[in-house]
Amino acid sequence: MSVTAQNVALQEADFPGLYQAADSASLRGQRHFMRAVKWRLLSVLLAAAFGxxxxxxxxYAIASALAFLSALLIELYILKEKPERVWYDGRALAESAKSLTWRYAVGAAPYQIGSATEDAAERFRQQIRELLRDAPQTGITATDAPVVSKAVRRLRSSPLCERRRAYLQGRIIDQQCWYAKKAEFNRIRALRWRLVLLGVELAGFLAAMIHVSQVINIDLAGVAAALIGAGAAWLTTKQHESLAHAYSFTSNELSIIRDRLEGMDHEDEDLWSTEIGDAEEAISREHTMWRASRSSVR
Structure with missing residues (x-):
């Protein structure tokens, strides 16, 4: 009796230990970087308000100086520790390991089912070893997970029809839905932030006019300018608009690949390997573009 696609579907714990270590490092780096950016911008805003x-x-002058000092120390922390590099490099490493694992598990090039089992497994381990060798020296923690899990071996030994169902559900549809949701999330966030900045700009204009008319002596327009600068810096860091476009494109590209894979009605391992190569190339291309755009932020 054959194993169902549901039973051979890969979970996060089924990927190599390198993937899990890199994924954990990436999430930690992202958390530290975003937290540092938030506190730096908040410190600058407080300095402007106290000023x-x-x-x-x-x-208030002392408080303003302390706020500027806080922003300076946070900036020095970012320059020294480079948490964004841990984030970017960890994500690239994790996604590379994940892509190789899917290729091996479903029998795609360079690990076709027709090749000797031990040769394919050794080739896979060698490529994971190369990823580890090129991995950043910091941020990657130790792991006790195997390179080839039982679930990966089980999926690889399944018939093509079941490997196809598992790959469609666990990789293509999963990624397509993720990109579609993230595209909509970033589109809405970008719109909200633009509306907020428009509101602050309007408030700054009104504050400047009130100050000119000498109704109040406090120049609130300066605070509005600081808020606008902080908001623009945050938008640059989050990149909501560019991510919304990139994620929408990838989601639609995966939709086309999904239709092609669902339309396969024959047991052609060579054609299957080619289709998987196209799918993984589409996903890898988005990650490459994401990393390049992130690297230009700082």
Whole structure:
């Protein structure tokens, strides 16, 4: 009795230990980087706000100086520790390991089912070893997970029809849905942030006019300018608009690949290997573009 596609579907724990270690490092680097950017921008905003009140008390001047010092220290932390590099490099390493694992598990090039079992397994281990050798020296933790899990071996030994169902559900449809949801999420976030910035710009204009009319002596337009600068910096960091476009493109590209794979009605291992190569190339291309765009942020 053959194993069903549901039973051979790969879970996160079924991927090599290198994938799990790199994924964990990437998430940790992302968390540290985003937290540092948030606190740096908040410190600058506080410095600007306290700076407006220095005429009322010298304590506000001290508070403003401390806020600037906080922003400076956070910037030095980012420059020294480079948490964004751990994020980017870890994500690239994790996705490379994941792509190789899927190729091996479903019998795609360079691990076709027709090749000797031990030769394909050794080739896979060698490529994982090469990824490890090129991995960043920091951020990657130890792991006790195997390179080839039982689930991967089980999926590889399944008939092509079951490997196809498992790959469609666990890789293509999963990634297509992820990209579609993320595209919509980033589109909405980009729109909201643009509306917020428009509101702050309007408030800044009104504050400037009120200051000119000498209704109040505090120049709130300066605070509005600081808010606009911080908001623009945050948008540059998050890249909502560019991510929405990139994710939408990849989701539609995967939709085409999904239709091609679902339309396969014969047991042609060579054609199957070619289709998987196209699918993994599409996913890898998006990750390459993401990393390039992120690297230009700082």
């Amino acid at each position: 407006l009140l220095t005429t009322y008390s010298h304590y």
